[in-house]
Amino acid sequence: MKKNRIKDLSRAELEAALKEALGEHYRVSQIFRWLYKASVRSFGEMTDIPAPLRLALDSKTYISMPELLDLKRSLSDGTTKYLFKLEDGSTIETVLLPERSRNTVCLSSQVGCKFACDFCASAPFGFVRNLSQAEILDEVVFIKNANPGANITNLVFMGIGEPLDNYDNVMRAVRIFNDKDAFKIGARKITISTCGVVPGIEKLAKEGLQVELSVSLHSADDSVRSRILPVNKRYALKNLMAACKNYIRATNRIITFEYVLIDGVNSSGPDALALAKLLKAMKCKVNVISYNRISGSPYREPKEFAVRAFMKVLKDAGLNATHRKPKGEEIDAGCGQLRISRFEKEGAE
Numbered sequence: 135m136k137k138n139r140i141k142d143l144s145r146a147e148l149e150a151a152l153k154e155a156l157g158e159h160y161r162v163s164q165i166f167r168w169l170y171k172a173s174v175r176s177f178g179e180m181t182d183i184p185a186p187l188r189l190a191l192d193s194k195t196y197i198s199m200p201e202l203l204d205l206k207r208s209l210s211d212g213t214t215k216y217l218f219k220l221e222d223g224s225t226i227e228t229v230l231l232p233e234r235s236r237n238t239v240c241l242s243s244q245v246g247c248k249f250a251c252d253f254c255a256s257a258p259f260g261f262v263r264n265l266s267q268a269e270i271l272d273e274v275v276f277i278k279n280a281n282p283g284a285n286i287t288n289l290v291f292m293g294i295g296e297p298l299d300n301y302d303n304v305m306r307a308v309r310i311f312n313d314k315d316a317f318k319i320g321a322r323k324i325t326i327s328t329c330g331v332v333p334g335i336e337k338l339a340k341e342g343l344q345v346e347l348s349v350s351l352h353s354a355d356d357s358v359r360s361r362i363l364p365v366n367k368r369y370a371l372k373n374l375m376a377a378c379k380n381y382i383r384a385t386n387r388i389i390t391f392e393y394v395l396i397d398g399v400n401s402s403g404p405d406a407l408a409l410a411k412l413l414k415a416m417k418c419k420v421n422v423i424s425y426n427r428i429s430g431s432p433y434r435e436p437k438e439f440a441v442r443a444f445m446k447v448l449k450d451a452g453l454n455a456t457h458r459k460p461k462g463e464e465i466d467a468g469c470g471q472l473r474i475s476r477f478e479k480e481g482a483e
């Protein structure tokens with residue numbers, strides 16, 4: 135009989151499965167703690183679970199874990215990038231970003247991506263499939279195991295894939311990240327980042343979860359945005375801004391807009407003025423980041439003085455805007471870059 139991954143079950147589904155197995159639905163908290171706090175690899179390690187129940191679980195399910203293919207650690211800031219191989223041979227990347235008071239994991243949500251953003255290292259390889267709930271959870275389970283002293287405090291869905299295009303599995307995983315018996319990571323410490331999938335933003339506004347929403351904006355001009363983010367041809371700025379305003383109204387939360395500065399594309403004075411005008415009077419933060427070069431891309435980061443001038447326009451307009459340098463530059467920490475370098479080495483996946 136084909137076994138299923140136990141980590142693909144929600145809390146309610148596991149409860150129902152336990153009830154069906156031996157009528158022991160109340161064991162769900164214990165099993166969650168073994169799976170997600172202790173990160174066990176086998177049912178045999180669940181020592182306070184009665185043997186008949188362990189056997190019943192083992193007969194129908196298994197405990198998944200991705201295989202580590204490659205790892206790169208930045209000597210300057212400790213950013214660590216993991217390349218994982220999944221059961222079907224697909225590869226995904228996950229990044230650990232350690233900081234003084236927090237450890238953030240940057241998660242992938244899909245194998246490949248269909249949104250073809252022009253500056254993204256993952257885009258040329260197209261879309262393969264969605265990650266399952268278990269595959270998303272296992273990114274954090276593996277990193278927790280590999281870094282026993284590091285308390286994972288924050289999660290960002292900013293790796294490979296568009297999380298709102300894998301809406302159900304991402305939300306199922308978020309609920310387990312949030313669960314007190316699993317990872318116990320507060321919803322406000324979990325960021326969903328979208329390139330601008332309007333129906334997903336509308337759905338998220340009704341979800342009743344306190345997660346952070348981050349929107350990749352990168353231009354306040356439809357023609358420039360459509361060139362670097364093809365999603366804009368489907369959901370133009372007018373629709374995107376309407377969905378964002380509705381999200382802020384419905385959730386009473388702010389949105390973070392991401393803006394990657396690319397020399398000669400979106401980093402001029404008029405670009406900054408257009409951005410300030412677009413976001414005027416909105417409850418938002420603006421996160422400006424200089425472009426992180428990837429091999430083969432014609433794009434370049436702007437010079438320091440241009441970044442300073444851009445930021446001054448935003449600040450003068452009263453926007454809550456910060457500029458940061460990309461982390462892990464020497465380890466190709468931009469999304470999809472480790473996967474790409476392996477492609478280049480091996481020729482194919």
Ligand code: SF4
Nearest residue numbers: 247249250251254295
């Ligand atoms: S930036 Fe994100 S949404 Fe755009 S192609 Fe890359 S992975 Fe997909």
